[in-house]
Amino acid sequence: MSEQESEIRKDYFLDRYVVFAPKRLKKPKKIYQKPETVVAECVFCPPYVNDPSKQIQIKDYGKKNNTWEVKVIGNLYPALSLNNMKAYGEQEVIIETPEHGKEIHELPVEHMVKVFDVYADRYETMMAKDGICYTIVFKNEGGRAGASIPHSHSQLISLPMIPPKIAKEAAAVDKYIDRHGSCPYCDIVKSERKGPRAIFEDDNFFVLSPYASESPYGVWFIPKRHIRSISDLKPNEKLSLANFLKKILFKLDEIDASYNYFIQNSLDLESHHMIIKLAPRPNIWAGLELGTGIIINPVPPEEATKFYQN
Numbered sequence: 001m002s003e004q005e006s007e008i009r010k011d012y013f014l015d016r017y018v019v020f021a022p023k024r025l026k027k028p029k030k031i032y033q034k035p036e037t038v039v040a041e042c043v044f045c046p047p048y049v050n051d052p053s054k055q056i057q058i059k060d061y062g063k064k065n066n067t068w069e070v071k072v073i074g075n076l077y078p079a080l081s082l083n084n085m086k087a088y089g090e091q092e093v094i095i096e097t098p099e100h101g102k103e104i105h106e107l108p109v110e111h112m113v114k115v116f117d118v119y120a121d122r123y124e125t126m127m128a129k130d131g132i133c134y135t136i137v138f139k140n141e142g143g144r145a146g147a148s149i150p151h152s153h154s155q156l157i158s159l160p161m162i163p164p165k166i167a168k169e170a171a172a173v174d175k176y177i178d179r180h181g182s183c184p185y186c187d188i189v190k191s192e193r194k195g196p197r198a199i200f201e202d203d204n205f206f207v208l209s210p211y212a213s214e215s216p217y218g219v220w221f222i223p224k225r226h227i228r229s230i231s232d233l234k235p236n237e238k239l240s241l242a243n244f245l246k247k248i249l250f251k252l253d254e255i256d257a258s259y260n261y262f263i264q265n266s267l268d269l270e271s272h273h274m275i276i277k278l279a280p281r282p283n284i285w286a287g288l289e290l291g292t293g294i295i296i297n298p299v300p301p302e303e304a305t306k307f308y309q310n
């Protein structure tokens with residue numbers, strides 16, 4: 001793609017289009033601006049967060065300096081609850097560190113691995129509950145990405161139905177497998193490894209800026225083994241993921257980007273491949289995006305790849 005010309009790209013296997021419009025980008029490093037967040041008293045800091053009259057205690061993980069390393073609490077104002085048949089489901093908050101103001105990538109990689117261990121444990125716990133069909137693990141960082149509390153945390157939401165977006169992608173995966181006899185994500189690793197969108201790789205993970213990325217600087221983390229969920233990740237794979245996520249998030253710090261990442265665990269099908277998707281949040285989606293679902297992205301993935309590698 002030339003520096004001036006726009007290009008419409010279709011996703012690898014989904015019916016999804018993105019318009020790359022590089023010339024809209026006058027100042028490449030200035031598309032993000034992190035809003036200032038100020039709180040008087042942090043509800044995720046000890047001792048407040050440990051008080052059962054103030055927060056719903058679920059489970060503490062690890063022990064260091066007389067406190068937990070990672071803590072799971074309930075959501076005080078859940079949109080979904082196991083007690084409400086009209087909005088059945090469950091929500092949990094994972095507090096990644098007792099240290100206020102430290103973001104996930106500023107933690108040692110070993111601590112990041114502990115956070116992934118907790119993701120896996122909570123995922124399995126939720127999926128074992130009656131009537132739960134899908135559980136998503138995600139993180140919102142920065143005001144624009146929907147984070148309301150500036151103490152590093154992730155969330156899990158389990159749902160009583162397969163979300164349509166997930167069902168649609170699963171159907172597209174099945175169609176791809178029928179046609180090619182192979183998994184689309186395994187094929188993406190093969191076809192992109194030597195290309196201009198490959199950011200990092202080791203024996204365990206391949207990290208790329210996807211061909212039709214919906215977000216500027218969007219990144220996918222694909223485990224090289226064809227595995228179904230975060231529960232299948234081995235310790236050395238979690239270590240690779242932590243190292244790569246750390247590098248990517250430090251680069252996003254440079255441009256003050258708010259971001260979301262989420263773990264897309266497969267539906268219970270052997271043929272499906274789990275993936276972690278990271279989406280920095282653009283300033284605003286305008287009429288075209290809201291009205292048609294077609295996204296305009298000012299940052300070609302090849303340019304994003306160079307940014308992350310520098």
Ligand SMILES: [Zn+2]
Nearest residue numbers: 042045100151
């Ligand atoms: Zn705090």
Ligand SMILES: [Zn+2]
Nearest residue numbers: 183186226273
């Ligand atoms: Zn695969």
